[in-house]
Amino acid sequence: MPILIDQTKCANDGLCAKECPMGLITMNDHMPTIAEYAEQRCIACGHCVAVCPHDALSLRNTPLEACPPLKEGWQLTPEQVEQLLKGRRSIRVYKQQDVAREVLLNALDMARYAPTGHNSQSVQWRIIYSGQRVQELVDVVIGWMRKMIEDKSPLANAFGMSGLVRMRELGADPICRNAPHLIIAHAPKDDRIAGSSATIGLSYLELAALPLGLGTCWAGFFQIATSMSLEVAQAIGLPEGHQSFGAMMIGYPQWGHHRIPPRKPLQMSWDAGAN
Template structure:
């Protein structure tokens, strides 16, 4: 699978087939994701793999009662070991630690897609309840839950804003002009020539 296909093909999946995921495959997905960059290469992420159906039910309830989550045979709970970061970055360490976990979580979703699995990023949940359910220590924060499974959803990827609408050049507000592709340049050239021809045609008609 080409990298472009991975990026464009990944989407949030909320319907899953009733099919088990081998533990070895979960390990391969995490083994790819572990190469995520992090502040100071501190790698402050930890992962809890949840397969138990009753626990998945409770996690879904703690996630604003999003019970579709239970269909996913695996929940990955991404946790933040902030202690690994705060001594190196005493002022902005908390923010960096969350950014690191977010980057790691995103790479998990990409990695899962390369192995033919669907996933969904869950950020809305009761942190304290999840902490209690999974016996997570007080100094460790659950940041993200990722559902994992074989997709039963055939929806198309969501439309994204064009680069020109989200990018500035050198400073805020200055337009970033994206060079046209070769095909776009040809199309633009044809349109200009057609426009010129129409103008000439009008001029000729007026003379008559």
């Protein structure tokens, strides 16, 4: 069975049965029982392990020791979360200073815990570490834009590609903003949920970067180019059968920010159901 229960530790409180998203654990005679079809349906999400306060459950391929306990006091206050989310800024001016590889790996190690559809965990990461290599890729993107302009593509006008090309000709980097590094989230092309998983993973990366003193910005023009240009897609060197689902600039911000600019008012509606 993919789920193991240590009956000497089990308190028979039924938390694991209530928590399992696949309904693979039931309570029989007040004892948790694993369904016979669990082998085929278990997605190894670990919810049963995480919810048990008695350390009575583990996954067959994941020993309990590989699931560290949450530290006391780990929860942020609402005020701290509000400052974190509202105070985050997209960084477009970076120090020309490399980020140590272990720091980037630390951020990605946190980002990989982002939720994925059906616990697929199919998102992989490619780090363009060399600033020179980032600039080479920027030139490939600009080359694609020139072709779009020549072909009179409607997208060239919609995205202001003529202005972007002109900025590059003047020595600026309108694509990756001279960021020292670029991180690409990729996954198999035929993975139907990879796009959503990658977007969530990049969002986690964006937040994980903040306490490490890093700034990020979504590389939208770069991602559009990788999705539309075979030359750009091949230039980033992804594994066979993979495609980019998002890219993010990352580095040390040139300066900090001190205020929270306003956003549009919240637009929402309630569906309260029948009263």
